[in-house]
Amino acid sequence: MEEVIKMEEVIIIGSGPAGLTAAIYLAREGFNPLMITGIEAGGQLLLTTTIENFPGFPDGIYGNELIDLMREQARKFGTKFIGENVTEVDFSSFPLKVKTSFETHEAKSVIIATGASAKWLGIESEKKFVGKGVSSCATCDGAFFRNKNVIVVGGGDTAMQDADFLTKFASSVTIIHRRDEFRASKIMQDRAFSNPKIKVIYSSVIEEILGDQKIKSVRIRNLKTNEMTTMDIDGVFVAIGYNPNTKFLSGKLDTDEQGYLLVEEEVKTNVKGVFAAGDVADRKYKQAITAAGSGAKAAIEAREYLRNIKQ
Numbered sequence: 001m002e003e004v005i006k007m008e009e010v011i012i013i014g015s016g017p018a019g020l021t022a023a024i025y026l027a028r029e030g031f032n033p034l035m036i037t038g039i040e041a042g043g044q045l046l047l048t049t050t051i052e053n054f055p056g057f058p059d060g061i062y063g064n065e066l067i068d069l070m071r072e073q074a075r076k077f078g079t080k081f082i083g084e085n086v087t088e089v090d091f092s093s094f095p096l097k098v099k100t101s102f103e104t105h106e107a108k109s110v111i112i113a114t115g116a117s118a119k120w121l122g123i124e125s126e127k128k129f130v131g132k133g134v135s136s137c138a139t140c141d142g143a144f145f146r147n148k149n150v151i152v153v154g155g156g157d158t159a160m161q162d163a164d165f166l167t168k169f170a171s172s173v174t175i176i177h178r179r180d181e182f183r184a185s186k187i188m189q190d191r192a193f194s195n196p197k198i199k200v201i202y203s204s205v206i207e208e209i210l211g212d213q214k215i216k217s218v219r220i221r222n223l224k225t226n227e228m229t230t231m232d233i234d235g236v237f238v239a240i241g242y243n244p245n246t247k248f249l250s251g252k253l254d255t256d257e258q259g260y261l262l263v264e265e266e267v268k269t270n271v272k273g274v275f276a277a278g279d280v281a282d283r284k285y286k287q288a289i290t291a292a293g294s295g296a297k298a299a300i301e302a303r304e305y306l307r308n309i310k311q
């Protein structure tokens with residue numbers, strides 16, 4: 001086992017809006033939290049350009065700028081940062097143990113804010129356009145596609161819901177699904193099928209996304225016939241699910257079947273002193289503001305816990 005370094009009051013794992021908000025609250029109250037940022041420091045907001053729905057920025061703000069401001073606010077009040085991934089935890093006894101590849105940290109309390117990573121198509125050309133026409137978040141980016149033509153990839157409830165939502169802005173929405181039937185509930189399918197702006201292409205996958213600064217078209221393969229077609233398009237919304245970042249916990253906390261942390265009273269995990277914040281425990285909302293809100297709640301609960309164990 002690696003060297004143990006001094007015991008912290010609270011360790012925050014993850015540096016997206018949830019973790020950084022928790023850090024701001026706890027640092028400001030003098031707890032000097034240690035944040036283990038993860039190697040994708042800053043989280044998902046770094047995958048996008050302008051954020052138009054975070055309160056306080058009427059002209060919008062770039063995702064990286066918003067994160068830089070939050071980080072600065074957390075640092076100013078005394079948050080310490082380590083730019084590593086947590087590889088393992090041991091919550092079986094007090095103090096709680098959090099391990100990285102280099103060291104083991106001990107803490108009285110831990111906030112897990114490791115987010116949920118969107119599943120992407122996994123094709124090379126997709127990477128070039130993430131945040132520039134390829135998105136995993138219809139609620140976040142739908143409004144950028146007013147009077148445009150977009151694709152939604154997926155066949156579950158989220159894909160149906162995203163397609164329906166996107167018709168508020170887009171001129172047309174084409175759902176592309178690799179199978180010849182949807183797994184979405186009947187009610188969600190009916191809603192999509194009855195929307196005149198929505199078309200469906202079954203048994204097909206996007207092979208390539210083409211464009212320069214913006215997306216111009218996609219190449220689609222029909223999996224049954226192998227036929228290739230090209231479709232002019234402005235945006236691609238990938239709605240094929242999320243992976244909550246909880247693998248490093250190796251079952252040490254209760255999760256649902258998809259790996260989302262199970263919580264009581266919004267942020268309390270099944271281990272005393274361990275709290276969850278943001279998308280890692282949120283199957284539904286997945287927004288910067290909701291993540292920040294739950295970061296504040298987790299911080300307040302951690303503070304109460306720390307005060308109680310001191311008495």
Ligand SMILES: Cc1cc2nc3c(=O)[nH]c(=O)nc-3n(C[C@H](O)[C@H](O)[C@H](O)COP(=O)(O)OP(=O)(O)OC[C@H]3O[C@@H](n4cnc5c(N)ncnc54)[C@H](O)[C@@H]3O)c2cc1C
Nearest residue numbers: 014015016018038040043044086114115140278279286288
């Ligand atoms: C393309 C895109 C556009 C978006 N646009 C918007 C928008 O316009 N408005 C909006 O409100 N929301 C938007 N979102 C959603 C928003 O980004 C998320 O809801 C929000 O970032 C969730 O915050 P979080 O702190 O819970 O997790 P994340 O932001 O995902 O941060 C998770 C953090 O955990 C860290 N981590 C993961 N595993 C480990 C580990 N083992 N050890 C240590 N650290 C770890 C990561 O490095 C990261 O720092 C968008 C998302 C995407 C993908």
